[in-house]
Amino acid sequence: MPANLGPVITLYNEANTSTVDTWSVGTVKAQEPSAALVVNIWNNRGNNTEDHSDLRECTLTLLDANGNTATEDVARDKWVECKMKAESDWMKIGGSGSAFASKKVTANTATAGEGILKGTMNDGQLDTSGANVATVSFRINAPINSTPGNKSFKIRLTGYYT
Numbered sequence: 001m002p003a004n005l006g007p008v009i010t011l012y013n014e015a016n017t018s019t020v021d022t023w024s025v026g027t028v029k030a031q032e033p034s035a036a037l038v039v040n041i042w043n044n045r046g047n048n049t050e051d052h053s054d055l056r057e058c059t060l061t062l063l064d065a066n067g068n069t070a071t072e073d074v075a076r077d078k079w080v081e082c083k084m085k086a087e088s089d090w091m092k093i094g095g096s097g098s099a100f101a102s103k104k105v106t107a108n109t110a111t112a113g114e115g116i117l118k119g120t121m122n123d124g125q126l127d128t129s130g131a132n133v134a135t136v137s138f139r140i141n142a143p144i145n146s147t148p149g150n151k152s153f154k155i156r157l158t159g160y161y162t
Contacts, residue, residue: 007043007055007119007161014038014135016126023155025140033081033090034140041105041134041157043117046124053161055117058105060136062094065152070096074153079142085135092141093155105134105157117159 011020020039028034044052060082062075070076078092078099084106095101104115109130112118122129138155 005050005052005119007053007117007159008045008047009055009117009157010042010045012040012042012045014040016040016124023138028140028142030142030144030146032141036137036139038135038137040126041117041136042124043132044119044122045129045132046122048121048123051121052119054112054119055159055161057115058117058134058157058159059102059115060093060105061100061102061156061158063154063156065154067154067156070094070100072151072153073147074140074151077143077146079140079146079151080138080153080155081141082136082138085137090139090141102158103136105136105159107131107134115159119161 013020023037025034043055062080064072064075075094078094081090081092082103083090091103093101093103112131118131122132
């Protein structure tokens with residue numbers, strides 16, 4: 001695999017038909033989880049002519065809108081929860097210091113290895129390219145003592161490649 005072809009990460013909707021750039025959650029009531037946003041995280045989606053690098057040790061976490069560590073309530077108090085396609089339990093992400101929590105990303109096909117999104121050639125279809133894609137669901141679950149108002153935050157995907 002050529003070392004100069006780094007991962008090509010794209011986010012697609014649940015139907016795998018269009019990219020996802022933002023999440024308009026709408027109104028969320030305290031202690032009532034929002035509707036889930038399902039996202040397909042792809043590496044090298046639909047590229048059937050060349051391999052790219054694998055993205056390794058992939059994790060998701062939550063940050064303030066400015067990209068810094070969690071000081072605003074949504075990120076600090078871990079209002080965002082996520083789960084991978086094969087999981088039934090939701091995990092809170094975000095926080096800071098010793099309370100920091102991130103979620104390991106697992107590809108839809110176990111052959112990719114834990115925390116790895118393969119960069120191999122693929123046809124961009126969910127049922128045949130499972131090592132290149134991780135399907136993850138996100139929701140907001142605000143605590144009873146949450147402060148009302150418009151909230152901004154970032155969900156960050158991190159990893160490395162060689």
